[in-house]
Amino acid sequence: MENNNQLRTKANAEQFIYRLTYTEKINNTELPHTEQQLSDTFCFLFSISGRGLLILNDQKWRLKHLTLYTILPGETFMLKTEPYQKQELYLFRFQLYMLQDQNIREVSTEHARSLLNVWQFIDISSIEQIHSLLPEMTEEWKRPEAISFFRSQTLFQQLIMQLFTLHKEDICDTAHALFKTKQYIDQHSEEPLSLTSLSQMAGISASHYSELFKKHFNVSVTDYITKKRMARAKQLMAKGNAKLKDIALETGYQDPYYFSRIFKKKTGMTPSTYMKSRQRKIAAYGHSILGQLTPIHIIPYAAPLHPKWTAHDFEHHAEEIPIHLSAHRINEHAEANLRLLKETKPELIIANDHVTEEEKQVLKTICPVHFVPFTQLDWRAQFKQTAMFLNETR
Structure with a gap:
């Protein structure tokens, strides 16, 4: 179709x-x-x-x-x-x-x-x-x-x-051919991908393709494939309940032990350690909330992300966060964001206290919520209060 x-x-x-x-x-x-x-x-x-x-x-x-x-x-x-x-x-x-x-x-x-x-x-x-x-x-x-x-x-x-x-x-020139193969990797990273098959898709030799890919995208073909697979693995781990063997298979690795070695090499931690760090299903609701979580090494399950409106957060955390809430403008897409949060069923929500009273009432019906008092406390006091709510004061 x-x-x-x-x-x-x-x-x-x-x-x-x-x-x-x-x-x-x-x-x-x-x-x-x-x-x-x-x-x-x-x-x-x-x-x-x-x-x-x-x-x-x-x-x-x-x-x-x-x-x-x-x-x-x-x-x-x-x-x-x-x-x-x-x-x-x-x-x-x-x-x-x-x-x-x-x-x-x-x-x-x-x-x-x-x-x-x-x-x-x-x-x-x-x-x-x-x-x-x-x-x-x-x-x-x-x-x-x-x-x-x-x-x-x-x-x-x-x-x-x-x-x-x-x-x-x-x-169709070489740059366009490289673009098409990069798109293919994005959409099929879990499938068997070889330098030979990708270079044939681009219509050039394997060595020339490898050289041009690195020149155009500032990353090698192998590292780019690995990057996409690791991002997919992190999202699967954040969702919980999946076995390591199944995660390896879903991200393109037949051998779970080899997958574990690659994951630790690229992230600095074992898959089990990473999964433990993502056990809590926490949602960030509203602008600037990720800044309350990432310094204490908490990556939320859901957060407002956009390449323009939250450029830094999008660049550094988009691939690790499975559920992207709208970050276009404050309160503009509140109804859709709240509906998505209800479906996501988080355990805890860290929210901006600038949200409307209607949003606050809906959020409270989903799970326990901490509203960060941006207008009442300085950033140190806000941060300490959030850490206490999450039992991360140490």
């Missing part, structure tokens, strides 16, 4: 209506691009020249000349470019629509994902008009005349046509 849906999406991609909503030429990276920003539209980022990194959600990608990067609604992105280096980057925000039953409706992110993933990291050097098309579109967008808006839309349609030409001719 999934494959049929993907084929249908690709077949209908040419029927989408593309509407440009914003253009920008980036010569020198500054705010807002130097911190994680949440995209509320589809985006194209064209890298013409310059050096640096694109951080897309929690993934880092090296910027490459004459390359297209795609960003979906709900994803976060930021740029880290080398100082004193002139950049030539173009950012285009756009919306997607489709004509269906004589009505125009917006195309969902999931519906468009397979198309935009095909264009991710694609080499645009064969588009002859690219050096004139991108700046011309940006200049037209800036002009106040109504006709300029129409011209910029027309130029954007020309750009889309050029991208479809690349897609149909199946022009």
Whole structure:
């Protein structure tokens, strides 16, 4: 069914209506691009020249000349470019629509994902008009005349046509091939994965693939596979009740003793010690709560996480926490967060005292709750009080 849906999406991609909503030429990276920003539209980022990194959600990608990067609604992105280096980057925000039953409706992110993933990291050097098309579109967008808006839309349609030409001719460079294999590892880390099979998937030799993977992602293929497997193992351990043998099998290891050795090497503790540390099913509710727990080496079972709104916590703890609550804005997704907590059935909840009275009442019906008095005590007193509630004063 999934494959049929993907084929249908690709077949209908040419029927989408593309509407440009914003253009920008980036010569020198500054705010807002130097911190994680949440995209509320589809985006194209064209890298013409310059050096640096694109951080897309929690993934880092090296910027490459004459390359297209795609960003979906709900994803976060930021740029880290080398100082004193002139950049030539173009950012285009756009919306997607489709004509269906004589009505125009917006195309969902999931519906468009397979198309935009095909264009991710694609080499645009064969588009002859690219050096004139991108700046011309940006200049037209800036002009106040109504006709300029129409011209910029027309130029954007020309750009889309050029991208479809690349897609149909199946022009795919090495960076895009690496991206696809990295995606495959993310989705199939528990399966047998070899350097040979991944390099064949990328269409290059094993030694060259290994070298390029390390260059692009700053981690070896083996270490990246191990990282994904260890993250999965930690989540399974946090859920409790699973046997070590079953966890090993579910993360891609046939031998539980070998899995144990790898786990200790990568985490500094044995699986049994780690599982013991995660026995208590604690939930963090509200902003800044993880800072009450991680200093005493407590990783909660559920917590508010987002690559933009809780960037530090997301980077360091997202893979260890099985249940991610919404961290978008205080109280904005309270109903969904509370419903998820009820389903999770934690033993204890550490909550922010800024939550509404309605939220407090619901939280108390789930399990014992400690509300951190952020407005009444300084951080030392808050921390000591939380430690006492968790019997971690030592």
